[in-house]
Amino acid sequence: xxxxxxxxxxxxxxxxxxxxxxxxxxxxxxxxxxxxxxxxxxxxxxxxxxxxxxxxxxxxxxxxxxxxxxxxxxxxxxxxxxxxxxxxxxxxxxxxxxxxxxxxxxxxxxxxxxxxxxxxxxxxxxxxxxxxxxxxxxxxxxxxxxxxxxxxxxxxxxxxxxxxxxxxxxxxxxxxxxxxxxxxxxxxxxxxxxxxxxxxxxxxxxxxxxxxxxxxxxxxxxxxxxxxxxxxxxxxxxxxxxxxxxxxxxxxxxxxxxxxxxxxxxxxxxxxxxxxxxxxxxxxxxxxxxxxxxxxxxxxxxxxxxxxxxxxxxxxxxxxxxxxxxxxxxxxxxxxxxxxxxxxxxxxxxxxxxxxxxxxxxxxxxxxxxxxxxxxx
Amino acid sequence: xxxxxxxxxxxxxxxxxxxxxxxxxxxxxxxxxxxxxxxxxxxxxxxxxxxxxxxxxxxxxxxxxxxxxxxxxxxxxxxxxxxxxxxxxxxxxxxxxxxxxxxxxxxxxxxxxxxxxxxxxxxxxxxxxxxxxxxxxxxxxxxxxxxxxxxxxxxxxxxxxxxxxxxxxxxxxxxxxxxxxxxxxxxxxxxxxxxxxxxxxxxxxxxxxxxxxxxxxxxxxxxxxxxxxxxxxxxxxxxxxxxxxxxxxxxxxxxxxxxxxxxxxxxxxxxxxxxxxxxxxxxxxxxxxxxxxxxxxxxxxxxxxxxxxxxxxxxxxxxxxxxxxxxxxxxxxxxxxxxxxxxxxxxxxxxxxxxxxxxxxxxxxxxxxxxxxxxxxxxxxxxxxxxxxxxxxxxxxxxxxxxxxxxxxxxxxxxxxxxxxxxxxxxxxxxxxxxxxxxxxxxxxxxxxxxxxxxxxxxxxxxxxxxxxxxxxxxxxxxxxxxxxxxxxxxxxxxxxxxxxxxxxxxxxxxxxxxxx
Ligand code: HEM
Numbered sequence: 001x002x003x004x005x006x007x008x009x010x011x012x013x014x015x016x017x018x019x020x021x022x023x024x025x026x027x028x029x030x031x032x033x034x035x036x037x038x039x040x041x042x043x044x045x046x047x048x049x050x051x052x053x054x055x056x057x058x059x060x061x062x063x064x065x066x067x068x069x070x071x072x073x074x075x076x077x078x079x080x081x082x083x084x085x086x087x088x089x090x091x092x093x094x095x096x097x098x099x100x101x102x103x104x105x106x107x108x109x110x111x112x113x114x115x116x117x118x119x120x121x122x123x124x125x126x127x128x129x130x131x132x133x134x135x136x137x138x139x140x141x142x143x144x145x146x147x148x149x150x151x152x153x154x155x156x157x158x159x160x161x162x163x164x165x166x167x168x169x170x171x172x173x174x175x176x177x178x179x180x181x182x183x184x185x186x187x188x189x190x191x192x193x194x195x196x197x198x199x200x201x202x203x204x205x206x207x208x209x210x211x212x213x214x215x216x217x218x219x220x221x222x223x224x225x226x227x228x229x230x231x232x233x234x235x236x237x238x239x240x241x242x243x244x245x246x247x248x249x250x251x252x253x254x255x256x257x258x259x260x261x262x263x264x265x266x267x268x269x270x271x272x273x274x275x276x277x278x279x280x281x282x283x284x285x286x287x288x289x290x291x292x293x294x295x296x297x298x299x300x301x302x303x304x305x306x307x308x309x310x311x312x313x314x315x316x317x318x319x320x321x322x323x324x325x326x327x328x329x330x331x332x333x334x335x336x337x338x339x340x341x342x343x344x345x346x347x348x349x350x351x352x353x354x355x356x357x358x359x360x361x362x363x364x365x366x367x368x369x370x371x372x373x374x375x376x377x
Numbered sequence: 378x379x380x381x382x383x384x385x386x387x388x389x390x391x392x393x394x395x396x397x398x399x400x401x402x403x404x405x406x407x408x409x410x411x412x413x414x415x416x417x418x419x420x421x422x423x424x425x426x427x428x429x430x431x432x433x434x435x436x437x438x439x440x441x442x443x444x445x446x447x448x449x450x451x452x453x454x455x456x457x458x459x460x461x462x463x464x465x466x467x468x469x470x471x472x473x474x475x476x477x478x479x480x481x482x483x484x485x486x487x488x489x490x491x492x493x494x495x496x497x498x499x500x501x502x503x504x505x506x507x508x509x510x511x512x513x514x515x516x517x518x519x520x521x522x523x524x525x526x527x528x529x530x531x532x533x534x535x536x537x538x539x540x541x542x543x544x545x546x547x548x549x550x551x552x553x554x555x556x557x558x559x560x561x562x563x564x565x566x567x568x569x570x571x572x573x574x575x576x577x578x579x580x581x582x583x584x585x586x587x588x589x590x591x592x593x594x595x596x597x598x599x600x601x602x603x604x605x606x607x608x609x610x611x612x613x614x615x616x617x618x619x620x621x622x623x624x625x626x627x628x629x630x631x632x633x634x635x636x637x638x639x640x641x642x643x644x645x646x647x648x649x650x651x652x653x654x655x656x657x658x659x660x661x662x663x664x665x666x667x668x669x670x671x672x673x674x675x676x677x678x679x680x681x682x683x684x685x686x687x688x689x690x691x692x693x694x695x696x697x698x699x700x701x702x703x704x705x706x707x708x709x710x711x712x713x714x715x716x717x718x719x720x721x722x723x724x725x726x727x728x729x730x731x732x733x734x735x736x737x738x739x740x741x742x743x744x745x746x747x748x749x750x751x752x753x754x755x756x757x758x759x760x761x762x763x764x765x766x767x768x769x770x771x772x773x774x775x776x777x778x779x780x781x782x783x784x785x786x787x788x789x790x791x792x793x794x795x796x797x798x799x800x801x802x803x804x805x806x807x808x809x810x811x812x813x814x815x816x817x818x819x820x821x822x823x824x825x826x827x828x829x830x831x832x833x834x835x836x837x838x839x840x841x842x843x844x845x846x847x848x849x850x851x852x853x854x855x856x857x858x859x860x861x862x863x864x865x866x867x868x869x870x871x872x873x874x875x876x877x878x879x880x881x882x883x884x885x886x887x888x889x890x891x892x893x894x
Contacts, residue, residue, distance in 0.1 A: 057494060057498060060490035060493070060494070061490065063449065063453070063490075064482065064486045064490045067456060067482050067486060068479070068482030068483060068486065068487070070456055070457055070478075070482075071475070071478040071479035071480075071481060071483075072479045072482065072483075074456075074460065074467070074471060074474075074475035074479065075471075075475035075476045075478065075480075076475075078467060078468060078471025078472060078547075079468060079471075081459075081467055081471060081475065082464040082465070082467035083464065084460070085457060085464060085467070086460055086461060086463075086465075086467065086852035086853070086854065087464070087852070087853075087854075089461055089852070089854050089858055089862075090858065092457060092461055093862055093865075096454050096457055097865065100450045100451070100453060100454060101450070101869070102450075103446055103447070103449040103453065104446050104447050104450045104873055104876070104877075106446070107442055107445075107446035107447075108443070108446065108876055108877075108880060111443070111880045111883070111884070112883050112887075113879045113880055113882070113883035114876050114879065115872075115875055115876040115879050116876055153546070153731050153735075154546040154727075154731070155545060155546050155547065156464075156468065156853070157464060157468075157853070158853040159853070159854070162855065164854065164858060331471070331472045331475065331476075331549075332472050332542070332545075332550065334549065334550050334553075335472050335475075335476055335549065335550045338476060338550070338553045339476055339479060339480075342476075342479070342480050342483060342484075343483070345483060345484060346483060349483060349484075349487050349488075352488075352491060353487060353491050356492065356494070356511070357491075357494075359495065359499065359503050359507065360494065360495055360498050360499045360502045360503060362502065372501075373498070374435070374500075375442065375497040375498060
């Protein structure tokens with residue numbers, strides 16, 4: 001069935017899948033956001049342990065999604081993988097270190113004789129939550145603002161400056177996206193705690209965070225979104241593949257793809273609805289589903305905006321014609337076809353994840369349960 | 378041509394990859410093997426209903442969890458390091474190599490992480506059966522993830538199922554099944570997982586032996602030993618078998634590696650196997666990779682037999698590979714000098730092809746393409762000047778191989794003795810045996826790491842056999858960046874390893890009767 005699709009159709013299919021993975025990843029970063037709130041929301045050791053255990057049962061999903069996102073990008077758009085990872089060396093290394101320290105933190109934190117002390121592992125969680133989100137957001141910002149690389153005729157790439165991608169933080173628009181992801185992750189983290197922990201004080205403190213993080217979130221998000229609509233973008237000539245700057249490119253993309261616009265707007269509404277309702281209602285716990293679902297829609301729409309409608313999804317500021325598009329960066333027709341068959345397993349994977357979680361998450365986590373738990377983080 | 382490459386960048390990139398891969402490999406084999414041992418123990422618990430077995434399962438599960446976390450931490454970097462440090466490689470073969478990594482994520486990692494959660498948190502929430510299935514799925518999931526990455530590694534050693542596309546300047550997959558079912562990949566997978574099971578079995582026996590020596594948790598320890606020894610005996614036999622198959626595969630696809638493993642410089646008919654050998658620090662040839670033997674103990678004809686199941690068969694040595702030879706199957710291997718010549722032609726033809734395309738010179742494009750295709754088989758050789766630059770470091774490959782095989786034999790004996798002593802009910806009094814069981818734990822890690830040294834040092838200077846030398850695979854970044862990250866990894870991973878070992882030792886001291894906190 002897939003082998004009959006054109007190469008372009010497969011490239012688009014894979015851009016959609018990668019976008020979906022990316023957007024689910026941002027939703028799942030509620031774990032990271034939650035990690036930055038442990039001391040804000042937990043006033044005693046017991047409360048903090050409760051928070052950490054609530055996150056500890058989910059962190060691996062975020063982590064695995066990140067790894068799968070990387071693998072899927074490699075398989076479907078290997079030129080992006082080689083160019084960006086090999087060039088923006090320091091950005092990716094920084095992100096990876098943030099996740100390396102997270103992976104041990106949960107398991108080691110409360111174990112006796114862990115050498116470095118529980119505090120160290122809590123700091124690891126905090127760094128992961130703070131830098132992990134900001135850096136990933138900033139890196140994705142370069143999808144719109146471009147990066148400094150060149151690609152030669154053998155498709156070998158080179159970074160055009162010695163900063164290894166860290167220069168992305170000098171662009172306010174990139175940083176705005178980084179901060180957006182950070183505050184959003186904190187909001188999602190708070191909503192997650194409200195949904196999955198049975199503890200009044202924690203519930204109320206989480207609720208307050210919706211306001212404290214919600215306001216800065218709105219500021220940076222609006223700055224990012226409005227600027228995006230008015231800025232020049234990287235357009236690709238459909239015939240020749242030549243890349244040029246186009247005024248209002250992303251606004252044009254929205255107008256050319258009304259469905260993407262609808263997804264985006266619907267996402268924004270859902271995000272706000274979840275936040276506002278959870279804040280105003282006495283004891284509303286389902287906000288995570290609205291804000292989380294909305295997050296997925298918004299991020300998904302942004303990825304489509306970056307890659308579809310003849311747009312370079314990874315533009316180069318150093319050499320416009322080196323810019324990567326879903327057409328020039330992709331795998332061969334054969335590989336995309338083979339991978340597409342593999343992608344048919346995704347619904348099955350999601351189904352067993354949901355099923356398994358239903359089975360063990362039938363009630364909220366509380367202190368009582370933690371006291372009887374022998375696998376404690 | 379080698380002079381055109383920044384060798385310090387290549388060396389540091391290799392050092393970093395070796396460091397991170399070897400750290401990762403400290404934790405992975407125990408995860409792979411312990412997952413099955415736990416699943417077997419839990420199966421016994423469910424079958425017998427005896428709570429003692431539940432306690433046993435839970436104890437090993439705690440150790441599993443500690444080890445798993447640090448395996449994950451050290452693993453994430455490997456996936457991304459192909460991009461960060463080997464970006465030219467990632468493009469040149471990404472069309473083939475990326476797919477297994479993606480499949481690994483979709484198929485295996487999610488299975489692992491979902492059911493690990495059920496395994497740890499589901500004891501009181503799901504039925505016994507559901508829990509047992511989850512434990513088995515953790516084992517299957519972790520082994521599946523090993524499958525895909527080993528398929529990728531096998532493909533680098535023996536690239537199949539692909540075709541070079543000059544327009545994109547990369548290799549493209551033409552047959553997924555050839556990649557997946559390549560005999561190199563299959564042998565590699567089977568040998569790697571069975572050796573991991575062996576390591577885990579040694580681990581369980583060693584820890585249990587410590588309890589017996591201390592006269593602690595005696596029933597618990599004996600029961601654990603029975604499970605581990607049976608499991609270990611079967612899997613170590615399988616390790617020997619699959620290792621043997623791998624070697625036979627290597628004779629054909631990577632004859633230089635085979636010669637290095639055996640320290641065979643000049644091939645012959647009826648070649649003998651060096652059972653024990655010591656390399657001197659001198660080299661008659663003047664090549665640092667080719668040290669002479671100062672002592673060796675040879676078993677006549679055995680090498681020929683191992684390689685071709687025929688004691689009189691011809692086995693090629695390093696010099697034969699360099700000078701060209703006809704192997705026992707009748708395949709003619711040209712001298713490396715000829716390969717270099719052909720490789721240069723291929724590289725040159727690719728350049729001409731690209732230029733011709735730019736100039737819209739169809740005729741030149743066609744002839745260049747033809748020349749490229751005729752010589753592509755030895756593309757990578759074009760980067761070398763001296764044939765002897767294609768010789769891997771012999772002594773380290775030779776020693777690693779012999780250490781691995783020797784230890785493999787010892788583990789077979791260890792499992793057999795463990796079963797025998799348990800059967801005779803004399804194990805508690807066999808102090809010497811218990812002590813050697815404890816000492817076998819580090820030895821299992823040595824064997825396992827040695828295996829990777831054989832596989833990866835033995836194939837130098839290739840990152841993809843015959844097509845891409847390691848030195849052309851690196852990212853275009855400055856050496857300093859790689860040096861800094863090398864030391865960061867060294868510090869972070871060592872810090873985590875120390876914590877891991879301390880936590881493990883503490884849990885072992887606390888023993889199975891301590892809730893698991
Ligand atoms: C006793 C007989 C053994 C034989 C004949 C044997 C043979 C081999 C060979 C030929 C390779 C190289 C494969 C390649 O380069 O592609 C290899 C690799 C390896 N061996 Fe062994 N081995 C034995 C025992 C062991 C033991 C006891 C362990 C560990 C407990 C072990 C662990 C490994 C590992 C981890 C690798 C790297 C993965 C691979 O390339 O398959 N081996 N072995």
